[in-house]
Amino acid sequence: MKKIFAAVLVLTLVGCSNSTQTAELPLPQITTGVFPVAWLASELAGGCAGVTDLTPSGGDVHDLELTASQTRAILSADLVLTVSGFQPSFDDAVTTRTGTTLDLINEINPITGVKHDHDHDDEHGHEDDDEHGHEDDDEHGHEDDDEHGHEDESGDKKDNEILDPHFWLDPNRSLTAVELISNQIAALDENCATAVASNKQRVISDLTQLDLAYSSELAQCQSRTLIVSHQAFGYLADAYNLTQIAVAGLDPEGEPSAARLKEVINLAKAQEVSAVFTESSANPAVAETLAKELAVGILTLDPIELKPASLDYLLVMNTNLENLKQGLACR
Numbered sequence: 003m004k005k006i007f008a009a010v011l012v013l014t015l016v017g018c019s020n021s022t023q024t025a026e027l028p029l030p031q032i033t034t035g036v037f038p039v040a041w042l043a044s045e046l047a048g049g050c051a052g053v054t055d056l057t058p059s060g061g062d063v064h065d066l067e068l069t070a071s072q073t074r075a076i077l078s079a080d081l082v083l084t085v086s087g088f089q090p091s092f093d094d095a096v097t098t099r100t101g102t103t104l105d106l107i108n109e110i111n112p113i114t115g116v117k118h119d120h121d122h123d124d125e126h127g128h129e130d131d132d133e134h135g136h137e138d139d140d141e142h143g144h145e146d147d148d149e150h151g152h153e154d155e156s157g158d159k160k161d162n163e164i165l166d167p168h169f170w171l172d173p174n175r176s177l178t179a180v181e182l183i184s185n186q187i188a189a190l191d192e193n194c195a196t197a198v199a200s201n202k203q204r205v206i207s208d209l210t211q212l213d214l215a216y217s218s219e220l221a222q223c224q225s226r227t228l229i230v231s232h233q234a235f236g237y238l239a240d241a242y243n244l245t246q247i248a249v250a251g252l253d254p255e256g257e258p259s260a261a262r263l264k265e266v267i268n269l270a271k272a273q274e275v276s277a278v279f280t281e282s283s284a285n286p287a288v289a290e291t292l293a294k295e296l297a298v299g300i301l302t303l304d305p306i307e308l309k310p311a312s313l314d315y316l317l318v319m320n321t322n323l324e325n326l327k328q329g330l331a332c333r
Contacts, residue, residue, distance in 0.1 A: 030190040033079035035066070035092040038170035038306050039106065041315040042179060043083060045205050047187050050197035054079070056092065057309040060283070064253045064307075066091055077101075081186055088167040088307075104186050107165055110175040113240055115166040115233045116251040166252060168305055170315070171322075172237040173213035180205055212319055216242055219323055224331035227273040229266065229292060231284040234305035244330075245273065249288060258288060267295045277329030279303035301325040 030051040034040045040055035047053060054075045058066060066089045068076075076082055076095045082103040084096055096103055169175040180202065188198040220242045228235055233248035247269050249258045258266075270278075270292070278300050280289035293300045303322055304310070310318050326332070 030080040030194065032081045032083065033075045034083040035089045036085050037309045038315050039083050042183055046184055046198050046201050047194060048197040048201045050194040051187060051190055059309040063089060068095060080190055083183060085167045087164055104182060106179050106182060107167060109182055110169045110178050112165045113236050114163045115236055116162045117164045117253050164252060166236045168234045169237050170306060171235060172241040173209045174241060175237060177206060177209050208316060212316060216323055219327050220332055222333050225276045227275045229270050229275050229278045230303060231280050231288060263291060267292060270296050276331050277301050279329060281305060283308060301329045
C-alpha cells in the first residue's frame with residue numbers, strides 16, 4: 003500500500019511540474035514605437051503576446067533616442083510593427099534585426115506631406131491635397147508650388163516631401179492596419195491565432211463605429227478648415243473632407259518664422275476659420291498669437307504621437323471629435 007501511495011505521489015508531483023513548466027513558457031514578444039499601433043496589437047493579441055510600446059509620453063517623438071534596453075527590445079522581438087519615417091532611430095534599429103517586421107506605411111494608401119516648413123514651403127500644409135484626398139492636384143494646379151518660390155523648378159519641394167506616418171487619425175486606414183497586424187500576430191503561435199480570431203471582430207466594430215461617428219458629426223459644419231500647429235492631420239482631412247492649414251511640416255523644427263505666421267493668418271482669414279487647434283506638446287505661444295489675430299478660440303487636437311495618459315486610442319479619438327465639432331461649429 004505504501005509503494006502504491008508513493009508511486010501516485012511521484013506521478014502527481016511530475017504532473018504538477020510539467021504543468022508549471024508549460025505555464026511559464028515565455029510569451030511571444032511584439033515591439034513597436036507607435037502608440038496607436040501598440041493599442042491595436044494589444045487589443046488583437048488579448049494577452050497571447052507581450053506588447054512593448056516604446057512611444058514616449060513626452061518630448062519630441064520624432065527625435066526619440068533609444069536606450070540600450072529599448073534597442074534590445076527591437077532586436078529580440080518575435081514581431082516588430084513599425085511605421086517608417088515616424089521615428090528615425092527606431093527605423094535604424096529595425097534595419098539591423100533579422101526577425102519578422104511589418105512596416106505599415108506603404109500598406110495603408112499613404113499620403114505625402116513636407117518634412118520641414120521653410121517659410122514658404124507648403125503654403126496650405128498640403129491644403130488642396132488634404133481637402134480632397136489627393137484627388138484634385140491637377141484641378142488646383144499645385145497652387146502652393148506656383149505661389150511660393152516655384153519649388154518644382156528647383157526640386158526643393160520634391161526633396162522635402164515624405165510619406166505622412168499619421169494614418170491612425172483615419173479609422174478606415176486603421177481598419178486596414180487591423181487586417182495586416184492580425185495576420186502577423188496569428189502567425190506567432192496557436193494561442194495567438196485563437197486570440198486574434200476571438201478579438202478581431204470587436205476591434206473592427208469599434209473602428210467602424212468610430213468612423214461612422216466622425217462621418218456623421220462632421221457632415222455639417224460652418225467651417226471645414228483646420229488651423230493646426232504641424233502637418234499631422236492630413237489623413238483626418240483626407241477622410242472627412244476637411245482642409246488642413248499647418249504652421250509647420252510633419253517634423254517641425256524650432257519656431258515658425260514671422261513670415262510663415264503672417265501667411266497662415268491671411269489664409270485663415272480668407273477661410274473664415276472659427277478656431278485654432280493646438281497640441282498639448284506644442285508651444286502655446288504660437289496658438290495664442292494666431293487666435294488673437296483671428297479673434298477665435300483655441301482647442302486641442304491630439305495627433306496621438308505621444309503615449310496618452312489614458313492609454314486608450316478610442317478615448318483620444320472621441321475627444322478629438324468633440325473638439326472638432328466645437329471648433330468647426332458643426333451641427
